[in-house]
Amino acid sequence: xxxxxxxxxxxxxxxxxxxxxxxxxxxxxxxxxxxxxxxxxxxxxxxxxxxxxxxxxxxxxxxxxxxxxxxxxxxxxxxxxxxxx
Amino acid sequence: xxxxxxxxxxxxxxxxxxxxxxxxxxxxxxxxxxxxxxxxxxxxxxxxxxxxxxxxxxxxxxxxxxxxxxxxxxxxxxxxxxxxxxxxxxxxxxxxxxxxxxxxxxxxxxxxxxxxxxxxxxxxxxxxxxxxxxxxxxxxxxxxxxxxxxxxxxxxxxxxxxxxxxxxxxxxxxxxxxxxxxxxxxxxxxxxxxxxxxxxxxxxxxxxxxxxxxxxxxxxxxxxxxxxxxxxxxxxxxxxxxxxxxxxxxxxxxxxxxxxxxxxxxxxxxxxxxxxxxxxxxxxxxxxxxxxxxxxxxxxxxxxxxxxxxxxxxxxxxxxxxxxxxxxxxxxxxxxxxxxxxxxxxxxxxxxxxxxxxxxxxxxxxxxxxxxxxxxxxxxxxxxxxxxxxxxxxxxxxxxxxxxxxxxxxxxxxx
Numbered sequence: 141x142x143x144x145x146x147x148x149x150x151x152x153x154x155x156x157x158x159x160x161x162x163x164x165x166x167x168x169x170x171x172x173x174x175x176x177x178x179x180x181x182x183x184x185x186x187x188x189x190x191x192x193x194x195x196x197x198x199x200x201x202x203x204x205x206x207x208x209x210x211x212x213x214x215x216x217x218x219x220x221x222x223x224x225x
Numbered sequence: 226x227x228x229x230x231x232x233x234x235x236x237x238x239x240x241x242x243x244x245x246x247x248x249x250x251x252x253x254x255x256x257x258x259x260x261x262x263x264x265x266x267x268x269x270x271x272x273x274x275x276x277x278x279x280x281x282x283x284x285x286x287x288x289x290x291x292x293x294x295x296x297x298x299x300x301x302x303x304x305x306x307x308x309x310x311x312x313x314x315x316x317x318x319x320x321x322x323x324x325x326x327x328x329x330x331x332x333x334x335x336x337x338x339x340x341x342x343x344x345x346x347x348x349x350x351x352x353x354x355x356x357x358x359x360x361x362x363x364x365x366x367x368x369x370x371x372x373x374x375x376x377x378x379x380x381x382x383x384x385x386x387x388x389x390x391x392x393x394x395x396x397x398x399x400x401x402x403x404x405x406x407x408x409x410x411x412x413x414x415x416x417x418x419x420x421x422x423x424x425x426x427x428x429x430x431x432x433x434x435x436x437x438x439x440x441x442x443x444x445x446x447x448x449x450x451x452x453x454x455x456x457x458x459x460x461x462x463x464x465x466x467x468x469x470x471x472x473x474x475x476x477x478x479x480x481x482x483x484x485x486x487x488x489x490x491x492x493x494x495x496x497x498x499x500x501x502x503x504x505x506x507x508x509x510x511x512x513x514x515x516x517x518x519x520x521x522x523x524x525x526x527x528x529x530x531x532x533x534x535x536x537x538x539x540x541x542x543x544x545x546x547x548x549x550x551x552x553x554x555x556x557x558x559x560x561x562x563x564x565x566x567x568x569x570x571x572x573x574x575x576x577x578x579x580x581x582x583x584x585x586x587x588x589x590x591x592x593x594x595x596x597x598x599x600x601x602x603x604x605x606x607x608x609x610x611x612x613x614x615x616x617x618x619x620x621x622x623x624x625x626x627x628x629x630x631x632x633x634x635x636x637x638x639x640x
Contacts, residue, residue, distance in 0.1 A: 161293070183365070
């Protein structure tokens with residue numbers, strides 16, 4: 141992951157960081173589903189943000205961990221990663 | 226907890242994850258057979274430490290009984306507590322969905338040290354990689370209240386929840402707290418304690434206790450009430466019970482396995498075992514008074530059995546002080562000599578053993594212990610058959626707390 145966060149990568153982060161198993165295709169298809177729907181709590185999302193920051197070496201937007209849905213989150217993260225690339 | 230009171234707390238479920246068994250059935254079989262599972266410490270990273278013997282829970286696979294999303298955010302002490310709670314709820318056939326009123330169900334645990342293993346891992350990341358590599362779950366996993374919170378979230382229990390941090394005897398204080406919640410209107414409380422003090426960091430924290438056994442011989446490391454007493458052996462694991470309001474339990478057809486009849490706690494200061502004589506005796510008297518129980522009604526005592534000569538003497542004298550002439554007639558047991566002391570988990574394991582002992586009419590023996598040098602009738606070698614209607618469970622903490630719990634036999638009938 142350097143310049144783009146995919147749903148595959150987000151699913152892997154949800155699994156490794158918060159123990160939540162979700163099919164990346166489902167993640168991508170359900171545009172309105174929230175992190176809570178998948179059983180991911182706010183600390184889990186905070187951990188994913190931290191992991192992304194450590195991998196990219198740059199800070200994520202302060203409201204990244206407030207994202208309600210995976211789609212919102214992926215959009216926000218990619219806007220930063222793309223801008224920084 | 227008056228027997229005439231309208232709301233009585235009764236035990237309807239028992240779940241055990243202990244060194245001598247990761248189910249209540251396995252625990253009771255090993256306990257009544259007097260099996261000792263004390264062994265050399267085998268946990269990774271502990272081999273160079275001066276603590277040589279402990280009671281480890283081996284063959285426990287948390288992933289087989291707890292969902293992954295809970296596992297990643299919890300320490301081993303919470304894994305034990307969640308697993309034991311699951312067993313207790315299954316035993317009681319109770320869940321929030323079928324109960325219908327999640328606000329009538331609560332959780333209370335006691336904890337002595339929190340999540341040391343999880344904390345050590347995150348602290349190593351802090352000093353090894355930097356603060357950005359410390360995971361957010363560190364904020365909750367190490368915490369004393371973690372097990373209460375996770376059991377509550379997992380089970381959907383939204384009634385009064387709490388954690389008791391009052392030393393090892395907190396295991397008994399948690400049961401008393403659950404009984405109080407029931408008197409105040411809660412239908413059922415999942416209550417108990419489990420500990421995981423055998424990670425390197427956690428062991429180092431205990432090395433300063435002068436009461437810790439330094440023996441390397443599993444058969445001689447923990448011999449309370451004997452002239453060879455050389456301290457206690459720590460253990461991991463614990464037990465959770467389902468305690469319910471009696472009429473609610475009967476209304477849903479649950480078997481009443483025991484009554485939480487009386488409890489009291491006192492404090493006499495850290496490592497001043499001579500003073501614990503008066504403190505423990507006072508706790509026993511008050512617990513009996515609350516239970517409206519005469520000393521002569523006590524059929525068995527589960528001793529604290531610290532394994533430190535002054536502490537053992539104080540406990541034997543406290544039993545004599547509080548029970549008077551009857552002390553000579555009452556069998557005393559300390560099954561924890563076969564498992565070690567799981568801090569707050571230890572008295573809850575004893576309370577579980579007490580309920581099972583009453584149900585089976587058997588006083589379990591005190592493993593490894595043979596020659597007693599105190600004036601108590603300690604049951605050794607093999608279980609002793611006896612009709613048991615009332616059990617007294619004693620506990621003391623290294624920091625000076627003393628507690629006594631009186632349990633009365635239930636009728637075991639669902640209605």
